[in-house]
Amino acid sequence: MHKNIWYPFTIIKDAPEPLKVVKGDGLWLELEDGRRIMDCISSWWVNLYGHAHPKIADAIAEQAHKLEQVIFADITHDPAEQVAKKLAELLPGQLNKVFYSDDGSTAVEVAMKMALQYWKNRGEKRKTFICFEGAYHGDTFGAMSAGDRSIFTEVFKELLFDVDFLPYPHTWMGDEEIEQKEEAVIEQLKKLLSDQPQKYAGIMIEPLVQGAGGMRMCREKFLQELRAVCNEHNTLLLFDEVMTGFGRTGARFSADRAQVEPDIICLAKGLTGGFLPLSVTVASDEIYEVFNSSDPMKTFWHGHSYTANPLGCAAAIASFELLEEHQPVFSQMEEWHQEFLNQIIDHPKVKNPRVKGTIAAFTIGGDEQDGYLHSITAIIKKRSIEEGLLLRPLGNVLYLMPPYCTTKRQLAEMYEKTEELLNEL
Secondary structure (H helix, E strand, O other): OOOOOOOOOOOHHHOOOOOOEEEEEEOEEEEOOOOEEEEOOHHHHOOOOOEOOHHHHHHHHHHHOOOOOOOOOOOOOHHHHHHHHHHHHHOOOOEEEEEEEOOHHHHHHHHHHHHHHHHHHOOOOOOEEEEEOOOOOOOOHHHHHHOOOOOOOHHHHHHOOOOEEEOOOOEOOOOOOHHHHHHHHHHHHHHHHHHOOOOEEEEEEOOOEEOOOOOEEOOHHHHHHHHHHHHHHOOEEEEEOOOOOOOOOOOOOHHHHHOOOOOEEEEOHHHHOOOOOOEEEEEEHHHHHHHOOOOHHHOOOOOOOOOOOHHHHHHHHHHHHHHHHOHHHHHHHHHHHHHHHHHHOOOOOEEEEEEEOOEEEEEEOOOOOOOOOOOHHHHHHHHHHHOOEEOOOEOOEEEEOOOOOOOHHHHHHHHHHHHHHHHHO
16 A cells, blocks of 8 residues: 555555556546456446546536636635536425535535524524434534444444434335335334424435445335425425435436435535535525524534535536436436346345346345455455456445446446356355
């Protein structure tokens, strides 16, 4: 490892030498030694259309010659206004007020602060949230507090604020108990909100797919019931679509696929097509109006140095155009996944196969306890590179989330090589 770099999510003493990537080209990453590997995970789920897409690269270069960065307090600029306008057009209902920040964690922090202050501005002291087991919302303290207690949060657990967790009713192909699981969660939720109606500022969920928690998937019907309960008990619904936004679930947003309008939505990762850090937290008009006051104590005092960075916004504008062009791919990739999963579904190592849009996953059966530190992770990461694939299992959960430039034949190749890996385990 490079002597001056502290790598993320890395057990330093036992870490293998990192792969050095020198070039990206569509689905492919070129390594320093000349090998080319398929990026089967969209480089931590950010890359939508393939690496080094010329449309986004050109948009960034053109913007860099005009305005690279400017303070976003008391100043505005055209790229930020264009992004906000387009998002308001793309998102459902009254999700019209766009607040810029830097990454997924901060988008979630902003959402939680907005929700808490929304109630305070209304004269109510609602101080906590309802979240879901298995959740991962980021690595800042608010985001960690909303996430499942795990190896990611263990060191900091005494500093995290309390939230109430409900089971995430995750499901898979052939799951015959999903309706009972959903009903049980909804009943628990209703009880919490009925017993302490003034306690909760909102409900935070990764809609349709929990990412780092193991690509656990829930049904659209559950989100619809969640919305109905929020309406009934007058609480806010927050969608963390940092991963699922911009086509990942087969629709532009999970909110679209489920036909559910949250009160606040968090977006990042694919917002710039995977080129630059940029995130937004988009609130409904109703929430915004509660902050629309001359009272300084009702102001939302939050901001970042690179808020609405013009280069990031230029990338996002280009990415929106590409999103429309690639809709035929991300809307049909679920069918491709289903076809290829069905070919390995009877493999003795494949357990709980599941698909949602461009994301497919299954649990690798075995004797060890499931978890992020499962020993199979290192084996698959090493062997997949040797087979020309970039895979990064979540413990013993193997998933594929390729960019939208992937052809059906290339996806088939990923499955063929994945099956070969399973045969070796």
